[in-house]
Amino acid sequence: LAESSGITRPKGYNVSFHCNPEMEKHHFGMTHPMKPWRLTLSKSLIYSYGMSFAMDNYLTRAATYEELASFHSTDYLDFLGTVLPEAVPRDLENQNPDLKYNLGGSDCPLFDGLYDYCSMSAGSALDAARKIVSQQSDIAIAWGGGLHHAKKAEASGFCYINDIVIAILELLRFYPRVLYIDIDVHHGDGVEEAFFSTDRVMTVSFHKYDPNNFFPGTGALDDNGPKSEHNPGAHHAVNVPLNDGITDEQYDMLFNNIIGKIVEKFRPSAIALQCGADSLAGDRLGRFNLQVQGHGACVEFCKRLNIPMILFGGGGYTPRNVARAWTYETSIAINCQDKISPILPEHAPWREQFRQDTLFPTLEQILGEPRQNRNPQKRLQEIIQHVTEQLRFVES
Template sequence: EYGISRPKGYTVSYHATPEMEKHHFGQTHPMKPWRLTLTKSLVTSYGMPFAMDNYVTREATYEELNAFHGGDYLDYLITAAPEDQPRDIENPDKEVKYNLGGSDCPLFHGLYNYCSMSAGCSLDAARKICSKQSDIAITWGGGLHHAKKYEASGFCYINDIVLAILQLLRIYPRVLYIDIDVHHGDGVEEAFFSTDRVMTVSFHKYQPESFFPGTGALEDNGPKNEHNAGAHHAINVPLQDGITDEQYEALFQSIIGAINERYRPSAIALQCGADSLAGDRLGRFNLRVQGHGACVKYCKSLGLPMILFGGGGYTPRNVARAWAYETSIAIGADANIPETIPEHAPWREHFVHDTLFPSLEQSLHEPRHNRNSEKRLREIVTHVHEQLRFVAH
């Protein structure tokens, strides 16, 4: 109906489950799993499922989660109940185990189920890439980049990205991990800190004292010991409030282009956190849907097998716009996609504006000052290019 047909010569798979979307972190918590329903609904109203292989995913098994996470952490995650939540007044000294039950990572009903489905989605995506049944595999329910081996962090309990990359490493010699969420991809960086088989690159707002998680300085490029294989294989792109599409795209292409030439990855894992969009409840950047999508388009143009992960994104209508647009890029339908949200789209009124591409004026109540100077952005590019000289060619 929208001229959307199967791309010739390659396959895109979409991995999701409506089960995941039923979970709630709590009334005031910014993470809303329901944004995945809104995304799927927009993807469907544009007719995109006809152009993809659609899979309803399963829960990851304990053994699969155990490939990265510690057994004692998983055991606690399985049994922890919302009642175990430390309550400040009644229980001021109650220990918060594994960083669970605080306000960022609350214990909610069905938590383990939610985590294992997110991981199941991303593992299925990785397996389709390994078996070469998919060229691009989409897992918007994944992308939970802060989770650590023994600890929950920043709304993330299970690191589905690490689990998926571990799968890719069975087949592919080198994996490039790229993270465009507004927060630093610390959990993934840490997991692959000591290997040269994964290069991690995160673009994020960096303000150590006041913006989560506070890591990811330009100079942090992996282990300082040159004999450690991971040295120079972590790239950080620290940014300030208000970065624009034009600046971000130029930076992204210059950095990813140079990394691709030097590191020659055999597969890409791209975390597409949508909290880097203008008007995000937690984010600080001025990116439009087009600018965010341009990163996906550029990665696709490299012609490597790729997984697209979700991640942050706290203004659900914009999350759905970005991930629906990026789905259209994956299937090569972005040039034909009508800008007006289809008449019959469920939740159409929820989008406020009927366009897939709101202007900055439509996204922001007041304009956000751009605090990224051209001089600083040039310094960042120069530093990254210098780091790459240490990477084996």
């Protein structure tokens, strides 16, 4: 299958793929946008293209309590490990005094097997980090991770355990500097906050920003880390706040310009790239006009830097488009993006779910009418200017 489709292992280059199908069995609830089914659909499309033959495939284990505690507080982990879904009933003021840490609301519901789900996501990310650290992988992929909102002792925005922070902490045992890049449509607030006080991690998030009407409401252009005199992490948080409807062309220009400058100045020894697919056009929660090609171009740009890299998943609430993006990005990792057919494989399971039989639907196919673009070129130049000035404060 792999040979007939032209997919072969990249020479002298190892890509590892980390997943745990048990994760896909967990459910946040009927109306909740986070559907683990998107992982099933993504994996099945990746396998249908024969890409597993070009990667080292690992069934990941659950992270241990001690591994989760490398970032999270033990009080929070103990509560997460013991709280039951039945704890949900609330009083007349919609409060439940037994619930804490932002758990049990509509964004972060309690469900059966929650702790296992969280530890599996963190396990995939940690295994990916260890493959990078041991230099057995050049790129390690963990599409089940990327849960960037979770805090040390708080769940937030569908995220309970911050697998990215845990993986970066592992990278820092070996690498002096890690660059975190986040192309999810939401601000990567949890990762940013975790590394606010170190100059060994630079965080960069591209996101829709509207402090009043778009979750989580943080990530303004001039939020660049606490600027106290003694904070080495000052200026090491880069935020790229965007408006609705940004296009592939504009995003590509911004991404290449900003990441190019950061890499030149910060000289990262490893990259953690969160590839949240809710920045694609037609996403149930997102607002951008990105296509699979534009989203993938970010992965391609990072791959060309030739720096060890972990690819994380993240958001993505229209499963057919999530599957397309992560499949295309897997093909970029194994360097076969020019070899795979843009027509979805005939034998792909759930092929009818994709509506169109192409890996690259047009904006018209996705949306009918594309979302209005509210990102004037002048504003994008101001953003680049701000980041350029910010980087003057970063020691190289």
